[in-house]
Amino acid sequence: MVTEWQSVDPEVAELLAGPDLDKLWRAARRRLEANGLTLYGTPLALKGLTRDEADAVAGLLGIVRPRREVRVRLDALDLVLRTSSAGHGLIDVLTALGGPLSDRQAEKEETATRRAATWSGLGAHPAVVADPHLSDWLSSLQGSGLASRLAGADGVEHLVGRALDVLARLPGNGIGLAVLAAETTGDAHGLDRGRPTGTLVLQALGSRSDAPHPETAGEWRAAWQAAGVVCDDLSCHVLVMNLRPRGSTELVAGMVRDHADFGEPVRLTLRQVSLGELEPDAPTPIFCCENPAVVAAAADRLGDSSATLVCLEGIPSTAGLVLLERLTAAGCPLRYHGDFDWPGLSIFSTLRRRLDISAWRFGADDYRAALGDGRGGIPLVGRPMESSWDAALAPAMAEAGVAVFEEQVIDRLLEDL
Numbered sequence: 242m243v244t245e246w247q248s249v250d251p252e253v254a255e256l257l258a259g260p261d262l263d264k265l266w267r268a269a270r271r272r273l274e275a276n277g278l279t280l281y282g283t284p285l286a287l288k289g290l291t292r293d294e295a296d297a298v299a300g301l302l303g304i305v306r307p308r309r310e311v312r313v314r315l316d317a318l319d320l321v322l323r324t325s326s327a328g329h330g331l332i333d334v335l336t337a338l339g340g341p342l343s344d345r346q347a348e349k350e351e352t353a354t355r356r357a358a359t360w361s362g363l364g365a366h367p368a369v370v371a372d373p374h375l376s377d378w379l380s381s382l383q384g385s386g387l388a389s390r391l392a393g394a395d396g397v398e399h400l401v402g403r404a405l406d407v408l409a410r411l412p413g414n415g416i417g418l419a420v421l422a423a424e425t426t427g428d429a430h431g432l433d434r435g436r437p438t439g440t441l442v443l444q445a446l447g448s449r450s451d452a453p454h455p456e457t458a459g460e461w462r463a464a465w466q467a468a469g470v471v472c473d474d475l476s477c478h479v480l481v482m483n484l485r486p487r488g489s490t491e492l493v494a495g496m497v498r499d500h501a502d503f504g505e506p507v508r509l510t511l512r513q514v515s516l517g518e519l520e521p522d523a524p525t526p527i528f529c530c531e532n533p534a535v536v537a538a539a540a541d542r543l544g545d546s547s548a549t550l551v552c553l554e555g556i557p558s559t560a561g562l563v564l565l566e567r568l569t570a571a572g573c574p575l576r577y578h579g580d581f582d583w584p585g586l587s588i589f590s591t592l593r594r595r596l597d598i599s600a601w602r603f604g605a606d607d608y609r610a611a612l613g614d615g616r617g618g619i620p621l622v623g624r625p626m627e628s629s630w631d632a633a634l635a636p637a638m639a640e641a642g643v644a645v646f647e648e649q650v651i652d653r654l655l656e657d658l
Contacts, residue, residue: 253326258338261297269315270335270342277346280316287311359398368409378448391437404441412469415559421470434461451624467556477511479561480552482536486519493517504544506536511560524572527551528601528658531579532647539658548658556588565596576601578654581608581638581645586626602653605633611650617643
């Protein structure tokens, strides 16, 4: 309340605070708070006034009461109040009657300035500097409002900053999800399914490949595995056939060798891959495929005479990557074949960035040969990818516009095995 209000004649103060002028003061307060406390602009239109309210407003302004609405210019009302027995302007009167006014326009501008500074600061995070793609993701995230909805009391800057801290640690090279969460968020469950930080991290990862956000528990685990993070070391596995480790007494090595003696495939968990002695006695070629159907055909038709085969089943799991890294370190050359579709090219490109691995019947000539045999026909879908190992492959696929899957060329693959 303004100090000088105490000097206003009590009868005048009581008149101004009377119920018949309440609608006028409330309308004037709303207008001033919305327009930056300016007295100039479109007049107020007071509608639905009772006879007593209209008489009170007209009497205050010194006008004849209109039959319908009363139109009030704020600057005129301010002048009337200053030159009346009240002796104070409109803003002082409203402050005395209802407390200080808020400058919502200034508050809005201040909020926008703070928000812009927050997102600008996030854009300078080391993760964004290292991966410019994240800058586009941040812009999209800012526009969607998702971060604001997820942040709660933590605030957008804190939540998105933690997500960027996690992204700066990826790919995780087999780190456990709980360990990563504890180190980056201070909470071992901070990246669990449905938690805000983990949701943003997976959204950022998915935006790189236009992949949809994981809906099921399996898709969620697969998304983390693709980033080199293990949700647990028992549900993550890789399919292997005819790998003959040199370990003679070690449990996992013995199991794998026993399966190879019978030409039977075996699934190895990440735990087994990490702990077992799986390197062969001498460097031997390791053939890698995308689909389990290739392994099944090799087991049925070649048995224990087949070359060593590792099936990655689409996007490589952490178990698959760790196994291939160990075999590469042991001197084993890696050869990869996948589906002739855009995801297949993307998978091999990812493998080449991480491993010393060559193409196995996975070039332009192999694609054209399959088409010549009438093995294509299913339309290519998705975003076109490059083929750095054979610059002619991607254009040939784009020109033909059809996919060729591993199951369609199994006979040629088995010749090599």
